[in-house]
Amino acid sequence: MDWLIDPLSEPELQRALVSGVLAAISFAVIGTWVVIRGMTFLGDALAHGIIPGVALAMFFGFSPVIGAAIAAIAMIAGINFVHRQTAFSEDTGIGLLFVGMLAFGIIFATAQGVEAEELLALLFGDVLSITGGDIAMMAVIAALAVAATVLLYRPFLVMSFNEEKAELFGLRPKATHAVMLALLTIAIIASFQTVGTLLVFGLLIGPPATAALLVRRVPTMMLTAAAIGIASVVIGLVISYHLGTSGSATMAVVPIIAFFVVLTVKTLGGKRRAAAEAAV
Numbered sequence: 001m002d003w004l005i006d007p008l009s010e011p012e013l014q015r016a017l018v019s020g021v022l023a024a025i026s027f028a029v030i031g032t033w034v035v036i037r038g039m040t041f042l043g044d045a046l047a048h049g050i051i052p053g054v055a056l057a058m059f060f061g062f063s064p065v066i067g068a069a070i071a072a073i074a075m076i077a078g079i080n081f082v083h084r085q086t087a088f089s090e091d092t093g094i095g096l097l098f099v100g101m102l103a104f105g106i107i108f109a110t111a112q113g114v115e116a117e118e119l120l121a122l123l124f125g126d127v128l129s130i131t132g133g134d135i136a137m138m139a140v141i142a143a144l145a146v147a148a149t150v151l152l153y154r155p156f157l158v159m160s161f162n163e164e165k166a167e168l169f170g171l172r173p174k175a176t177h178a179v180m181l182a183l184l185t186i187a188i189i190a191s192f193q194t195v196g197t198l199l200v201f202g203l204l205i206g207p208p209a210t211a212a213l214l215v216r217r218v219p220t221m222m223l224t225a226a227a228i229g230i231a232s233v234v235i236g237l238v239i240s241y242h243l244g245t246s247g248s249a250t251m252a253v254v255p256i257i258a259f260f261v262v263l264t265v266k267t268l269g270g271k272r273r274a275a276a277e278a279a280v
Contacts (some may be wrong), residue, residue: 007241008234015135016127017237020251021190022138023203024229029145029209030187032222033180040205041091042079042181045098047188047200049075050103054192058065065137068189075101076181096211126196127237127247131243141190145183149222152179158219196248203229206255228255 007013011238022032053071057064074107075097082093141216149156166173176230211239243250 003238005243006120007238009140012130013127013237013241013247015111015130015132016247019135019138019191019235020127020233020237022135022142023187023232024207024233025226026138026142026187026191027200027204028207028211028226028229029142029222030150030180030183031204032218032225033156033160034184035205035212036210036218039180039182039184042094043184043188043204044201045079045094046072046075047204048098048183049101050189050192052101052108053105055105055109065189065191068192069080069185071101071105071190072185074190076185085110087195090254096194103156127251138190145187148179148183151174156180167278196252202252203232206252206259207232210259210262212256213259213266232258 002267008017008139015017019257031043033038050071053074056063056070057067057069078097079093081089082088082096083090084093092105105128138172155166155173157169158169159176159180161172163173166176188204191203193198197261207225207228211221215221215224232254233251236254237247239254240250
């Protein structure tokens, strides 16, 4: 068991483990709604769209969290503006701002002389630089995500499957959507240092999507996604320790691999059942 205990005995990796677990819990809860609601493209765009704000914060010397929040608000406002002022769907605005803000952030960072190491940390995270303050903030976000889901479970559930029915029941789907969007945004902002802006999407979508292949009830899906996410964090950190790979990237890729393994097993199992039924 030394191969498992040794990596997690170091203080830096212990902090990385705690922050990763908290991120996994937040993303399991919020990511389940994102997958059910069909907001994965928006989640990906937000994960990339905060880069300009973080780059500006690095240059002017204020909190990257504040910079990320400003960029996220600007991106959401831009998406809504494109959607209201044109006949295009929200996906058009998301796609335009996704690419534009990512490109602008990298251009600004490189033009201002941001070192390659800092840029890599921005894009791919730096799990070994997690502080106690980062962990405290992520704990608050995880608690907020769970509390909001418990308190707003029915509005979230009805809106995710049928927005017209939510309106009919007086559940205010537009306000509910805004709350869901706010939760998604703050979870991404709180976790970008752990897994990076480009890799946050792996933990946001991978575990809930995998859970959706295995279970059907939403609460069970969230619990299953949390278990998959936490396992991905532990496995990713242990692998990165022994192989010398990026901890953030390894944590992010584990749930993606898990998804395709589960999907392959289910597909093969379905074909076997179909063949057996045809043979009867």
